[in-house]
Amino acid sequence: MIKKLQHRFILITMSCIGFIFLLVLLILNFSMTAASRNRGFHLLAEHIQKKNTSKPHAGRHLPPDETPPGFIEGHRPNDWFNDMRIFSVIYNSSGEVSEVSTNNNPNLSESSLLSLADAILKKPKDKGIISGYLYLYIPSEEGISIYFLDYAPEREMSMQLWSICLWVGLAGMLIILIPVIFLSRWIAKPVQLAFDRQKQFIADASHELKTPLTIITTNAEVLENTLPDNKWLNYILEQSGRMKILINSLLDLARLDSGNERTAFRSFDLSKTVRKTALSFESLAYEHEKKYVQDIANGLSFYGNEENIKQLVTILLDNAFKYSDINGRITITLTQSAEKKRLLVHNTGKGIDIKDQKHIFERFYRIDNSRSRQSGGYGLGLAIAQSIVEKHNGHIGVKSDGQNFTEFWVLLP
16 A cells, blocks of 8 residues: 555656646757747848848959848858748739749749649738748739748757657666655655554554453353354344454454465465355355356466455455345456456345445445444455455456446456
8 A cells, every 4th residue: 555655656656747847848859840930031121121121242253342141240250051942933913923932942943832832822922831841922003022931940949849849858867866766765654653552552452352352252152052042132133243253354454454374475375265165156156046157267377365265256256245136147257368367246135336336345335334234244345356366466357337347357367
């Protein structure tokens, strides 16, 4: 239980940290993407302004002292590179193409650029992004100008920053995981201490109660020989028997919680053990006129505590017989599924509501208190069954429609 608490604490803590990290990463990525796009649109606007204010150079040689396009005074050294990433399509007032500029980019043909421009003309917007290119749409009396900027460098830079942030974040989470593990142990320490004290108290109290209970039961049995058919003695013996079951159940839980059961692990014939335990219920089925079906595969071996497995089968079958309907059907099945052993105990009768199914394995939890008192249950049997399964690194669960049947399943390695 304490291990589960620690694992849950670690999982919740790391999930929260991971969610916050992912949220921050998404915000940063969104901000960086928006900033790089705005920077791209700004470059396009600068280029258009420069083109409108600069003198045409085409068709003539520049004097040695004249600054070439892209290197005019006041511009940054990388303006030439930025200009080389800018392409344009100019339409005249008649809607005909008057100019197409790809800046001799080998990766972009004029036909491709015209296709992009035609797509923009169908749904014109002032600015946007299309096929990895930022564009500005500028209508005027002289016609329409569409300027494009190759957005690949900014996009690659954003991806690199995203990748760096992701790896740094993962490394940070791994570093944070170490103190979180130690913190979970520190937080669970008082719970572990209280749980250990509770287990010790249950074990000590059960041992202390067992001796006087044995004396009471023995004396009552002696008196029964002297005073036969005495209802008061019958009440004493009946309640002593119920108290004995409760004490033995508490001792079983204390023993399972101690972890000493693993010392008795050995290989044994699981099929034979389950079949032998199941056979002991045939007389009960005959007495109560219930249909009892056993479908147990042969030759299945298992490494574990054989007495624990007998107790597990007994608890599940006892539960099935107690809560099956009149003339009902109880089925026990043992099969090999992949590398797992699968044990199923199915009974007809009133099922278990969904709201109760998640609590059914809790200690002292009873679905129907009046029915539990009549059957002599204390809500410990299924808790013991779960402890046994967990000690063997298995899983146990329940399936029920809440009306017609109940099925307990166990998976063992």
